Amino acid sequence: MTTTKVYIKEWQQALQKEINHLKKFGGNRFVVSNGRQLSTENPYPYYFDTSMPLGIPVGSTVKLEWGGMTTNGRVLSSEGNGIILGLDDSLGDLISEAFLFHDPWELLQQLIDRFDEMKKSKRKLARVKRLMNPTMETKHPVEKIKGNIHELVLRSKYNPVTFVWGPPGTGKTYTLARVAAHKYFKEKRVLVLSHSNQAVDVLITEITSFVKRKNRFKVGDILRYGAITGERLSNENGITTSQLIEKQDPLLADDRNKLFEERRLLKQDLARSFSTRDSKDLLDLESKIAKVLAKVRQKELQFLKEAYIVGTTLAKAAIDPAVFEQEFDLVILDEASMAYVPQAALAASLGKRLIICGDFKQLPPIASSRDPLVEKWMKEDIFHRTSVVDSLNPDRLHPHLFMLKEQRRMHPGISSFTNQYIYQNLVGDHESVRKSRNKIVDKAPFPGRASVLVDTSFSGMYCINDKRSNSRFNLWQLLLSFQLIHEAYSTGAMSIGYVTPYRAQANLMNILLEDIYKVEKMAGDIIAATVHKFQGSERDVMIFDTVDSEPQQRAGMLLTGKNSERLINVAITRTKGKFLHISNLEFIRQNIYRGKTLRQLVEHQVKHQQRITNQDVGSWIQHQHPDLQWIYARKLEPVFHDIEIARTSITISLPSAMTLSEEWNAALLNRRNGVKLTIISEERWSDLQATQWIEKNFPYPFVIIDTQIIWLGLPLEGVRGIQPPYIAARLNSRMICEQMLGQC
Template identity: 65%
Template sequence: MTTKTYINEWMQALQLEINYLKKFGGSRFIITNGRLLSNEESYNYYFDTAISLRIPVGSAIKLEWGAMNSKGKVLSSEGRGIILSLEKGFGDLIPDAFLLHDPWELLEHLIERLDEIKKNKQKRVRVKRLMNPSKDTKHPIEKIKSNVHELVLRSKYNPVTFVWGPPGTGKTYTLARTAANKYFQQKKVLILSHSNQAVDVLMSELTDFIKKKHRFREGDILRYGGNNGDALVNHHEITTGGLIEKQVPFLSQDRMRLLEERTNLKQDLANSFSKRDSDHVMELELQIGKLFEKIRKKEVQLVKDAFIVGATLAKAASDSAIYEQEYDVVILDEASMAYIPQAAFAAAIGKRVIICGDFKQLPPIASSRDPLVAKWLKEDVFHHAGVVDSINDGELHPQLFLLKEQRRMHPDISAFTNRYIYHSLVGDHQSVYKNRNQIVSQAPLKDHATVLVDTSFTGLHCLSDKTTNSRFNLLQLLMSFQLIHEAYLDGTKSIGYVTPYRAQANLMESLLEEIYRDECQKADIIAATVHRFQGSERDVMIFDTVDSAPQQRPGMLLTGKDSERLINVAITRTKGKFLHVSNRNFIEKHIFQGKTLRQLVDHQVRNKQSITTKEIGSWVQNQHSKLRWIHAIKLEAVFRDLNSARGSITISLPVGTNLSDEWKEQLLNKGKHLKVTVISDQERDFSDELLKVQFPFPFVMIDEKVLWLGLPLEGAIDIRPPYIAARLCSRNVCEYLLKQFI
């Protein structure tokens, strides 16, 4: 395939993805309380938002209000308020609407860059070398002294170097020192990645190293764009904001003054509304726009003067300050998550390129199902350049440099990934044996680095969300929360919870926000999908696979083409303790032995790294005030809750449930002020309202804030002793569960 053919196919694939996103929308947010600010040239509205929407100013959006819709753009987005400029007007007030945003304009910028590459012979040659890397290397192998030195030599003598960096193998360390070496030789280096976090981490490591060598010069190293997260908290002097603040203080001061004035005014708008405030907001937007033009000119100069620039791929492809320059070396980090056209763009603007990533981790994400999109936007450059084929043939590609010693995970955890994911090419550095023992010795499940928390025979709890079809499992959610609680109380302050399913991740995030907020502020506790967690690490990781009966089969996320990569990411975020919450019985029934999840379960069982619900009493040492585990046969506590109900009782009775006389008496003797809603396939004497739904597991909900999961026990199917029930006090979880019936 010629380089021009490559580029034409990439441009076509990107356009197909853009068309798909425009047609079906992407991120969807509810916005409320919209008020018209002005209607000169365009219709400018102020809206309240439930959460802070981090949508860049100028982004294209679409607003849907009932059957009506309008295109528009974001004028400002700060705090819980957003100002939109719409092509159409919908009157003075919009009670609630949907805001659709997907940054397809970034893909349009990438198409423009590819078109420029197609017309430039030198850039086309660079792209060809990327896609068809030479089998001959030119670096002097006999001179190699270390990993860093080998990468320095490879990137000096070879136009394209691929770096395979499995988790914990020192990828950031190696790339940072390689970039520093180029800087010491007065070479211009561009550092790129798909995420701001990855750029920040690498730029921070690089700056630390150069400062230790006492060779740091202000303005030589620049982090361009981004929100400058925690990784750069000690390196304000390499950010554009920090440099402008020091070099042109009046611009920085004016910016802070205007933004503060706008924030205060938007708070006023949220509470009240007046024509004067509306006019003032629009006047401020105009002033801020003019100021940002001045800041932009200064930023462009900073980029030109810097020797090392760090930015995201999206920023680089859309900002002429970067893409109009040429660099001696371009370093693309986390390349396994970048689109192939993005990798080609990175290669085209550098004389040498280092492509670093792990093709055993998650691939790029695209929405369109078109074959061309699948080919070029859902697989990484390692696969298309033949690097992976070489490994499958039992050898490393000559242009591939493998980092093969991991220093992150306890050996009991890495034993699985080293063998089953990395074909025994990766080993453990001796330091992980002693450095992780402190974490391993702490609760839960002390002195175990990896444990399968088996939820087999605890009932039929895995459901699909009514709105999104994403799966959730309340029993495994509460088990996982208990593991977080035990770890936190025993001193662990770095805890991650991951799951393949967005619904489950959102539920855990909501639960933590409601009943564990103080603890989350004192510790680093995060809940997310596996996709969101790539690039992070925690001392303790909980991997909740969610899937179990009554689902007929496991989801594609756990068994499909990319399932090995997803499970690998989930495991390898861990430093010292990996807790795998999973239904062994369901997995053994429905997943064949060649699949990664089945291999993981079999490995943990074979190595005596599993516990069942029979042993829950041995590891639950600390009951949380809002979550209590109780033997399901003991009914005193649930009956006390029923007697204290003030407004409503909702009870789920699965098919075939025949309640005991004790339960019937409690429900028949409830006060007149109480409304009893029964979820069942048949009428019940004690019900005020019947929701004729076949629901798989029993629960009792009191006043829409207290949930008893696993009761009445008579309704539980596919359970074995010990019969456990969980009492959860959470309005958020109760509200979510009720929405599944409305």
């Protein structure tokens, strides 16, 4: 049996390997623009605009690349759409656009340090040993069990470590919250941990709500420590450190809020126009803020000492002595499948009892290095590494593995696939779930259908690699997905998720939503992201866009690799009432084996008559958006009208071996004087009098007018691989047009 010190040695080596990899190759890359040097003092402070809040912690190490120059630095301030960096080198007064690289390797170094300290504590070493070598014998009195919550209370009282398997919708948060509250009522101290702020927020909110319903809530007893993301938690009274400071020291809270608002306004001024005076004022303001935050810190430390239930992230627990130097009666690690094994070990060291809760059928931890130790300890979850999931059937689960077996989230039309193929019939549906979700199912698109495969076979060769990131995107499936979002929202869906394996596709959807849908001004809640962002959340309607299709010659590893089952499981199981799956069935059947989860999913949907084809587009599109119109592709008058009134430019893509008809030639020749015509084609011919030829074989046709309107699916003549009905889409979006032109 491996000793605890050997485990720790391997964990520290794995962490160091990952640190070395991140330092050498980097990872998270952001575009920053409009950079201005704020002073000539070293470290050289620069202010940059960002397209969105970057969320990089103050003090983090970063690297900046501009032109052929590279320099390191640290984050001095990062709020809103602006960031201040202290750079090691001066790169001049103005920087138009640069790449900012950041990887949280400092958090990994803190973990290494914690293990150095742990080696000196016999008590903590013993706790880690119990985690990594769970005995086959359990000590809780089985005969006293009255239900799921009571069983978990008993397990956590009598056994040092309890593993909880909580498949989606089985009441994991509900159950954990009541166990934590039970310990609180017994005046025991509980530490709630998770890898994400969102997961911590959700669990702390549920604990607080339950304790309040029992009329046993006392301000200061339950504390959310660190950044928060949930609106419900921000509306609670006396849960966060900020709320407690406002109650106990309103003058300090007022000083902090005024300084933050002053900084926000000053950054707005800097974003509009640069002035030496503003830059000096901003640096002085940051110094004042630092002094106020030091006072805030002292208040926070006192709150932590007095709280009975503390909720924070694994990262915060590793870096903040106010957490890792304390002792708790029970530690609850939620969403444990996404935590590194060394993080789970740190959690175990902080309390007398430990509950490890998660779903090892969902996404595993993420690490970059391919070193064997990193693969072993940072790319697989604690459930697998402790062997508590080596055999899975209802009669012989591991003695320390407690499973929640009844899901109440998904309509049975959705869960029928995951219950059978992912959870091997270990999970069933609660009797109420069908009735409770029918209100969502009965709405458009596809009223009365809970699960639908929108099959894009034979619609064209739209899947290409993004030039910057090499991630894949598919503009045709993107527009169909947007139409599904619009149909759902137009008929009252208030919670909509768009999920895809590819970051480039998720980014394009966010651009589209921002440009023509103005999501931030809508009454509903619409989120577009890759799968990892959705773990731990749920939506009324989920749209799963797999992106892959021709002209790609094989499916991506995200959909076929080792963790593809987990990724697809998360995409499906976020859904309450309507799961809309956008995939190219023909491509999947030709490129993915029958045993792979995505192939099983499409075949399951076909078998259960859940498939919608191109033939049905005209029937399900009921709410045309003013900026996205779907038109019969042989009806050319609308596109010719756009060409006729073009003011500045026309760009047309003609895939290999495709030529224009006489109608198209005439329309382009009759364009207004001075309108630039750009043709993207491998072959040249002279009769069009093009202003510019780009000799490239772009795989699908499109027409872009004045960098504002894009026609997708036209010209139609000579396009290979499509079948009727012939459909074209007209999109009015400058941002998408610019993205497309950037790919040519």
